[in-house]
Amino acid sequence: MAAGDGLISMTPTSIAVGSGTASINADGGVDFSAVTSLSLNGVFTGDYDNYLISIAPITASGTVGLRYTWRALGTDATGSDYYEQRIVADGSSATGARNGPSTSTRISTISTGRQGYSFHAYGPYLAQPTAARSVTIDSQSSALIYDIASTHGLSTSYDGITIYPASGTLTGTVHVFGYEE
Amino acid sequence: MTLFHALGPFASSGGVVAAPGMVLMKPTSIAHSGTSATLGANGQVTFTGVTSLSLNGCFTADFDNYVVSWQSTTGEQVNFRMRASGTDNSTASSYVRQQIAASGTSVSAVRITDDKGASFLSASTQAAGSWFSIYGPYLAQPTATRGVNAWDSLNARINDQACTHNQSTSYDGITFFTNVTAMNGTLTVMGVRS
Numbered sequence: 001m002a003a004g005d006g007l008i009s010m011t012p013t014s015i016a017v018g019s020g021t022a023s024i025n026a027d028g029g030v031d032f033s034a035v036t037s038l039s040l041n042g043v044f045t046g047d048y049d050n051y052l053i054s055i056a057p058i059t060a061s062g063t064v065g066l067r068y069t070w071r072a073l074g075t076d077a078t079g080s081d082y083y084e085q086r087i088v089a090d091g092s093s094a095t096g097a098r099n100g101p102s103t104s105t106r107i108s109t110i111s112t113g114r115q116g117y118s119f120h121a122y123g124p125y126l127a128q129p130t131a132a133r134s135v136t137i138d139s140q141s142s143a144l145i146y147d148i149a150s151t152h153g154l155s156t157s158y159d160g161i162t163i164y165p166a167s168g169t170l171t172g173t174v175h176v177f178g179y180e181e
Numbered sequence: 182m183t184l185f186h187a188l189g190p191f192a193s194s195g196g197v198v199a200a201p202g203m204v205l206m207k208p209t210s211i212a213h214s215g216t217s218a219t220l221g222a223n224g225q226v227t228f229t230g231v232t233s234l235s236l237n238g239c240f241t242a243d244f245d246n247y248v249v250s251w252q253s254t255t256g257e258q259v260n261f262r263m264r265a266s267g268t269d270n271s272t273a274s275s276y277v278r279q280q281i282a283a284s285g286t287s288v289s290a291v292r293i294t295d296d297k298g299a300s301f302l303s304a305s306t307q308a309a310g311s312w313f314s315i316y317g318p319y320l321a322q323p324t325a326t327r328g329v330n331a332w333d334s335l336n337a338r339i340n341d342q343a344c345t346h347n348q349s350t351s352y353d354g355i356t357f358f359t360n361v362t363a364m365n366g367t368l369t370v371m372g373v374r375s
Contacts, residue, residue: 002243004223006203006371049225049367050250050310083337087283096283098337122252122310122331129308129334131252149283149331149339151308179250180205181225181369 007052007177012160013042016074020169029175034061037164040176041074044125044159048178051124055107055163056116058172063111064165069104070124070152071160078103081153089145105150108136110165124158206247206370208354209238212267215363227367233358236370237267240319240353244372249313249355251300253366256309256359260297263324263346264354270346271296278344284336298344300357301330308334309366318352 011028020035032038044051060066069076083100099105107119115138122131130152138144163174207224216230228234240247262269262276276298281290293299301311309332316325328342357364 002204002206002241002372004205006205006248006369049252050369083333083335085283085285085333085337085339087281087288087339094281094288096286096288096339098285100337120250120310120312120329120331123308126252128254131308131310131331131334133310133312133329133331133339135312135329147329147339149337151331151334151337153334179369179371181221181223181367 004180006180008048008180010043010045010051010176010178012040012176015040018164029173031173033171034169036169037162038170038174039071039076039160039162040174041071041160043161043176044121045178046125048181049123049126050179051121052177052179053119053121053161054175054177055119055172058110058115058117058170059112060110060165060170061112061168063109064167065106066108066110066117066163066170067104067106067166068161068163070130070156070158071162072156072158074160076162077152077154077156077158079154082150083153084148084150086146086148106148107134107163108146108148109138110170111138124161127157128155129153130158202374203248203371204244204374206239206241206372208236208370211236225367225369229365230363232360232363233356234364235264235269235354235356237264237354239355239370241372242319244374245317245320246373247315247318248371248373249311249315249368250371251311251313251366251368253309253364254307255362256364256366257362259300259357259359259364261300261358262297262356263318263348263350263352264356265350265352267354269356270348270350270352272348275348276344276346278342280340280342283339298326298346299328299342300326301328301332301340301342307332315355318355321351322349323347324352
């Protein structure tokens with residue numbers, strides 16, 4: 001039985017940037033230009049357990065890691081509690097690697113070409129460890145899979161997220177959706 | 182194209198917004214083995230200490246494809262069987278799954294033919310999440326599934342599954358079960374508008 005809409009647009013209560021510019025759109029998405037970091041506040045609530053964060057289109061000023069931290073009441077969680085497992089398929093090569101514990105972790109890599117990321121966040125607002133998974137299309141000219149599973153071990157409730165490049169700046173659009181329950 | 186652009190609620194640029202692209206499905210009933218499972222008013226299922234969880238009436242003729250969004254803190258080697266009118270299909274060798282796993286620098290793959298499919302693996306007392314896509318369960322044709330997963334808050338791991346089920350049967354439900362560690366978490370089923 002159909003019971004409601006499956007995805008609900010989450011409009012941030014506020015946003016912040018390290019440098020550069022960003023604005024909240026009428027539909028809840030956030031456009032940003034040349035930002036060194038972008039923080040979305042109040043996008044995770046008690047109404048939903050799981051979220052889909054669509055990050056596309058997006059470009060960076062260089063080829064770097066696209067990183068994130070969970071965020072509670074305007075403060076990034078920067079303890080050494082993040083782990084990541086990546087799997088990369090590039091032509092006939094498939095490789096894996098794990099990092100952590102770290103003070104932040106990656107959604108994926110990013111470069112100057114146009115890319116797209118679907119980033120699934122499982123239970124960020126719940127006071128339990130959080131899991132996340134990115135599904136990535138990388139490298140516009142050759143196509144590359146660069147997916148990452150990341151986990152965060154603290155049992156803390158987070159209402160926001162900060163995304164940032166390891167160096168340089170980002171330009172693009174991000175939109176957070178809650179899975180209706 | 183991102184996954185959202187393929188499945189999301191809005192038409193692509195230049196089109197029109199016709200209707201929500203994904204619709205929350207509320208099972209007509211649920212059944213479980215273990216401690217407890219409850220069906221929320223809008224369709225979310227919350228389960229605690231269960232070894233099996235059956236969803237009835239969550240697939241209909243209104244939609245071809247579905248997504249299960251799952252988060253859990255326990256539950257290991259979670260398998261599934263398609264379900265029709267309250268009965269699981271356990272036909273021998275009817276489910277084939279292709280797994281790919283990444284743990285540290287190790288990347289491995291295996292194909293298994295079985296009387297059950299696998300949605301994902303997760304470890305006890307650790308966070309896990311799954312985006313589990315089910316293609317054509319209500320159609321009287323073979324069914325395909327794909328699990329895109331993250332788990333293990335003390336390490337982080339990938340264990341993705343592609344599964345096919347060769348029975349040309351119309352299913353209105355699904356059973357998730359484990360023979361290892363009981364499951365604690367929540368799930369929702371969403372129909373993808375055709």
